[in-house]
Amino acid sequence: MDGAAVGEFWLFVKHECTGVAGMQRSALITGISGQDGSYLAEFLLSKGYRVHGVYRRTSMPTLSRVEHLLDDIELHQSDLTDQASLFKLIRQVRPTEVYNLGAQSFVGTSWDQVLTTGDTTGLGVARILEAIRCVDTNIRFYQASSSEMFGKVEETPQRETTLLHPRSPYGVAKVYGHYLTINYRESFGMFACSGILFNHESPRRGLEFVTRKITHAVARIKLGLQQELRLGNLEAKRDWGFAGDYVEAMWRMLQQDKPDDFVIGTGKTYRVQDFVDLAFAEVGLSPADYVVVDPNFYRPAEVDLLLADPSKAERQLGWKPRTDLAQLGFRALI
Ligand code: NAP
Ligand code: G4F
Numbered sequence: 405m406d407g408a409a410v411g412e413f414w415l416f417v418k419h420e421c422t423g424v425a426g427m428q429r430s431a432l433i434t435g436i437s438g439q440d441g442s443y444l445a446e447f448l449l450s451k452g453y454r455v456h457g458v459y460r461r462t463s464m465p466t467l468s469r470v471e472h473l474l475d476d477i478e479l480h481q482s483d484l485t486d487q488a489s490l491f492k493l494i495r496q497v498r499p500t501e502v503y504n505l506g507a508q509s510f511v512g513t514s515w516d517q518v519l520t521t522g523d524t525t526g527l528g529v530a531r532i533l534e535a536i537r538c539v540d541t542n543i544r545f546y547q548a549s550s551s552e553m554f555g556k557v558e559e560t561p562q563r564e565t566t567l568l569h570p571r572s573p574y575g576v577a578k579v580y581g582h583y584l585t586i587n588y589r590e591s592f593g594m595f596a597c598s599g600i601l602f603n604h605e606s607p608r609r610g611l612e613f614v615t616r617k618i619t620h621a622v623a624r625i626k627l628g629l630q631q632e633l634r635l636g637n638l639e640a641k642r643d644w645g646f647a648g649d650y651v652e653a654m655w656r657m658l659q660q661d662k663p664d665d666f667v668i669g670t671g672k673t674y675r676v677q678d679f680v681d682l683a684f685a686e687v688g689l690s691p692a693d694y695v696v697v698d699p700n701f702y703r704p705a706e707v708d709l710l711l712a713d714p715s716k717a718e719r720q721l722g723w724k725p726r727t728d729l730a731q732l733g734f735r736a737l738i
Contacts, residue, residue: 428454546654626689645668
């Protein structure tokens with residue numbers, strides 16, 4: 405046999421072993437139709453995982469972000485508000501890892517839908533942890549926690565030990581999920597990790613979030629399709645990274661010897677106004693001619709400043725962001 409044939413042979417043997425002995429690692433992702441779910445699915449497939457995704461029944465399709473993966477992933481209908489269906493799903497799939505990315509994730513909406521947000525973003529964590537606990541406590545669990553939990557920040561930069569002071573119903577629900585994850589680790593010895601991720605963006609980001617709202621509008625203005633861009637608080641500061649980098653950190657957390665919690669961010673912060681300036685500069689236009697500050701987009705309570713200290717992740721996970729805001733490139737976001 406030549407070298408290539410030997411390689412093929414071993415690949416075949418490996419495939420047979422993982423298939424027959426059930427050794428192939430499998431992951432279940434809630435929120436697979438979302439920004440992070442789609443990048444995580446791609447990443448796990450590249451690592452040889454069998455990838456299962458949870459999606460909700462909707463009157464219109466919501467799977468455009470994973471359309472290119474539909475032949476490679478297995479989709480299951482369920483909902484974070486439905487305990488029985490989550491239990492049945494975990495029992496049927498028996499994944500080795502569960503990534504809980506599903507949530508009502510838009511901060512602004514959380515004041516209008518306090519209970520839905522609490523039910524999905526908060527209690528949803530309890531339901532999936534309970535399902536895992538009943539089926540198999542060896543299943544490793546990742547919870548998508550958020551820098552929004554730091555809220556009215558108690559120190560800067562924010563790290564794993566920074567006191568939490570959430571400023572929105574969304575932030576409050578995430579605090580519940582974060583502490584419940586820690587509690588299941590401490591109570592039942594489960595391998596449960598909480599990733600405290602700072603804002604991360606991509607071309608797959610929803611259009612209601614400020615980065616995509618800005619870049620989408622800038623493109624439309626440049627093309628003559630829109631005349632103005634109405635925004636809220638331009639002074640808020642965020643630590644923005646790239647979603648594709650951050651999903652690798654999620655996976656790395658579940659490959660550790662011991663479960664733990666990690667802050668994931670870039671360690672740089674920018675004002676919304678800075679983002680606006682950069683995006684308009686990219687197409688040679690002046691924001692002053694188009695941006696209108698509209699109090700309708702102010703929030704009842706604002707998170708003024710987020711800045712990550714991701715040094716624990718770098719030390720323990722060997723993870724570093726590869727893409728900062730400038731590298732991410734505003735053209736890619738448009
Ligand atoms: P996203 O694009 O809004 O995706 C949210 C996902 O949750 C979607 O797939 C959505 O499904 C699903 N979902 C909503 N309600 C559900 C329910 N009741 N049952 C099951 N699934 C439900 O959010 P993302 O940016 O990918 O964020 C992923 C996770 O990380 C979220 O938990 C978010 O709160 C958290 N997080 C995000 C950031 C960030 O900057 N992106 C930072 C920190 C933490 P549909 O498509 O059906 O709506
Ligand atoms: O893009 P945003 O809506 O993101 P926000 O509120 O920081 O939340 C995102 O990041 C969290 C992590 O910290 C995640 F947990 C959460 O799920 C989500 O992904 O708003 C960013 C900032 C805010 O200060 C907001 O007040 O931009 C300000 N802003 C100003 N004008 C605006 C607007 N935000 C939006 N969405 N729309 C505006 O017109």
